[in-house]
Amino acid sequence: MSHIRVSSRRRWAAVLVAAALAGVVAQPALATPPNIPSKATAQAELNAITVATEGSMTGYSRDLFAHWITVGAATRARRSSSATAAG
Secondary structure (H helix, E strand, C coil): HHHHHHHHHHHHHHHHHHHHHHHHHCCCCCCCCCCCCCCCHHHHHHHHHCCCCCCCCCCHHHHHHHHHHCCCCCCCCCHHHHHHHCC
16 A cells, blocks of 8 residues: 555656646746847858858768768758657
8 A cells, every 4th residue: 555655646746846847948038148249240240251162072971970861862861869869
């Protein structure tokens, strides 16, 4: 009988923990990130980025990386971490 009582208590504790976590997780983020630049500053910084010309792809193959999978006839995609964990 005490085994059933302990099991029931554990189940009840799990329900309470799940309910508490659901309340915490469901809350929207209200914090504003610090040091947000103005639109003009952000645009100036983006404009200052130097983009290099495309280099040689010799020797590169997505087949060398396990996280790339074939999705369709000629389409490749990164495998999600949940898909990787599942198989």
